[in-house]
Amino acid sequence: PSTTSLKTCDQVRAEIRAFIASGAMKPADFQRAIGVSVRSYTEFLNQQGERKGARSATFLAARGFFGVPVPVPVPVPAAVPAAVSAAPATAPPAKRAKKNTAAAAGPNFDVSEIHLDGEETMQVPVFDTCDVVRRKIKAHIRKQGVTQARFLREIARAAIPETGKKLKSKSLADFLSYKGPTTGSGGMTFYAAYVFFEKLRVRDGKPKNDFRLEMEKVWPRGFERETNAANGRMFCGPGEMPIVDRYGRV
Known part of the structure; x- marks a missing residue:
């Protein structure tokens, strides 16, 4: 029997990420190969736990995809009769190498096939601080x-994408000039950059880092962008000063 039946959801997620990272397929090609939607693929990779996602179409399809490979027989070339001398192989004329248009165009940052919950209303939960996004x-x-x-x-x-809104270079310059975990959180540059980097992470099958996991615990519903207390007025007693921690909490 195949050992795939014993694989946990976390093991299959790790296999998917390793497979995508190897460059064998792009995420979109892999999704088509196993016959799942972008949403199913994204949601499954964002889950954690041995049984989390056990009913996901992506889990079931990927588990089969990464099953035990069937050995492919190697054909044995037929022997050349002794009486017939093989003619020397003539090398074909060298062809001029085609220009690598993909390399010339630069790295690929297309994330159009990745969907995040809340993006239709521009309410994707944010789990990075402004300082992290600036870096x-x-x-x-x-x-x-x-x-x-x-x-x-x-x-x-x-x-x-639906609004056709353009972001200005000044807004980017202003955001990059700020310092502090919450400074600039209300601007569109912060939100749009976070969504872009999060989609890249999902597309490339990269795991969440430790800080991201901590942010999810501190801000279960996402980082406060518009109403963060650290960006407003606070009343302090004599000799007191508010302190904002690395997670953007006061």
Whole structure:
């Protein structure tokens, strides 16, 4: 019997992430190969627990996909009769290598096939602070082929595609100039950048890091963007000063 029946949901998730990370398939191609929707794939990868997602179509299909491989017989070439001398193989004329248009276009950051809960109403729960998103932006725009203008177009398409709204370079510059876990949380640049990076994470099958998991515990419904107390006025007694921790809590 196949050992696939003993696999847990977490094991299958790990197999999917390793398979995508190997470059064998893109997430969209893998979804088509196992016959599941983007939503089913995304929701299953975002879950945790040995039995969490056991009824998911993605779990069932991927478990079968990663089953025990069937060995493929290797054909044995027929022997050449001794009386017939094999003619020397003539190498075909060298062809001019085609230009790698994909490499010329730069890295692929297309996340159009990834869906996050709440994106239709621009209410995707946020589980990063402003400082974390700023670090991600600065690292991203240092990549080859990435400009600030391209980045703004990409995050707008990822987070606010239906509105056709464009993000301005000044809003990005202002956001990057701020400091603090909550500073800039009410702006669209923060929200759109978070959605973009979260979709990239899901697309590439990358696990959540420790800080992300801690944020989910601190902010179960998502980081407060519009009404965060740290961004408002607070009344303190003599000699007192409010302190905002690394998670954006006062």
